[in-house]
Amino acid sequence: MEKDVRIRDIAAEKPEIIFIQPIFKENIWGGDKLRTEYGYPIPSDTTGECWAVSAHENGDCKVANGKYKGRTLTDLWKNQQELFGNLNGDKFPLLVKIIDAKDDLSIQVHPNDSYAKIHENGSLGKTECWYILDCKENQDIVIGHNAATKAELKAMIEKKKWNQLIRTLPIKKGDFLQINPGTVHAIKGGTLILETQQNSDITYRVYDYDRLSNGVPRELHIDKSIDVITVPFQEEKTEVTNDDGTQCKRLISCRYYEVFKFEIMKKEEFIQDKPFLIMSVIEGDGKINAQNIKKGMHFILPNGFNTYSLEGNMTLIASAPKV
Numbered sequence: 001m002e003k004d005v006r007i008r009d010i011a012a013e014k015p016e017i018i019f020i021q022p023i024f025k026e027n028i029w030g031g032d033k034l035r036t037e038y039g040y041p042i043p044s045d046t047t048g049e050c051w052a053v054s055a056h057e058n059g060d061c062k063v064a065n066g067k068y069k070g071r072t073l074t075d076l077w078k079n080q081q082e083l084f085g086n087l088n089g090d091k092f093p094l095l096v097k098i099i100d101a102k103d104d105l106s107i108q109v110h111p112n113d114s115y116a117k118i119h120e121n122g123s124l125g126k127t128e129c130w131y132i133l134d135c136k137e138n139q140d141i142v143i144g145h146n147a148a149t150k151a152e153l154k155a156m157i158e159k160k161k162w163n164q165l166i167r168t169l170p171i172k173k174g175d176f177l178q179i180n181p182g183t184v185h186a187i188k189g190g191t192l193i194l195e196t197q198q199n200s201d202i203t204y205r206v207y208d209y210d211r212l213s214n215g216v217p218r219e220l221h222i223d224k225s226i227d228v229i230t231v232p233f234q235e236e237k238t239e240v241t242n243d244d245g246t247q248c249k250r251l252i253s254c255r256y257y258e259v260f261k262f263e264i265m266k267k268e269e270f271i272q273d274k275p276f277l278i279m280s281v282i283e284g285d286g287k288i289n290a291q292n293i294k295k296g297m298h299f300i301l302p303n304g305f306n307t308y309s310l311e312g313n314m315t316l317i318a319s320a321p322k323v
Helices: 002-013 073-079 113-119 150-158 222-228
Strands: 018-021 023-031 047-053 094-101 107-109 128-135 140-145 166-170 176-179 191-198 204-207 248-253 257-264 268-272 277-288 291-294 298-301 306-321
Touching (some): 047 277, 047 298, 094 277, 107 222, 128 257, 140 176, 176 248, 191 257, 257 277, 291 306
Antiparallel strands (some): 018 298, 023 047, 128 191, 140 166, 248 257, 268 306, 277 291
């Protein structure tokens, strides 16, 4: 009898899955795929971003259900540290987005932590990665530049020699790219991506195709961009690993995060041994521990969740802070 009581007590202590309510952002380049593909209640047909899991001051997601329902992710981070492995830091470390680029995004670059701390009021820098959810046929993406020196970079930017400066890379659905600080990059129209990044909203625009927003050009950040762009361009190679024979592959492990892809076709058990694990269902539907989940859902498995099962016909992208 005592053993049975102890087993029930241990089971009762298992933390619950934290489902997150996304936040949506309208953008000059946004579209309607967040509604047509995921069923989200977007504010308009120029909605470019779903901040799926965010504890940033520009978009603080709320918990969708359970005993923490209605509380912001920032609130949980500050007051329920045990859910996140008691990690150090005053900010939730990651931010997960879905980006719908109906039109081209600006050509841009992000600073690293040290530059952002000095020039952006103590903000984190921005390392990010992209999983290509969908794109039009024969699509490409802006990654990197062709300048050999800072002087050449500056001259090409000032003379607007964009065709000579910018490098592009062909992409297809299912591709994965790591975007380090200092990398010139841009998503092109007709691309849908899932982005995992540091919890930062700092972007420097290098070029915006001379577009107008409310009748005026959007702000560029030429001097800061030249400061932070890595010269010459250093291509980041990613290696997908699947050493354990499971339906989970690791897409990348870097200084800030690990990202995984689950392709579920049969029921399988996994162990949540990270400080916490963010999961996004990007295709199909199924169950986690007998609880129904479907495309467009985002949730966190807290610290101490331990074993969990996934079953159904679905694809998920998961991320965890690197410790």
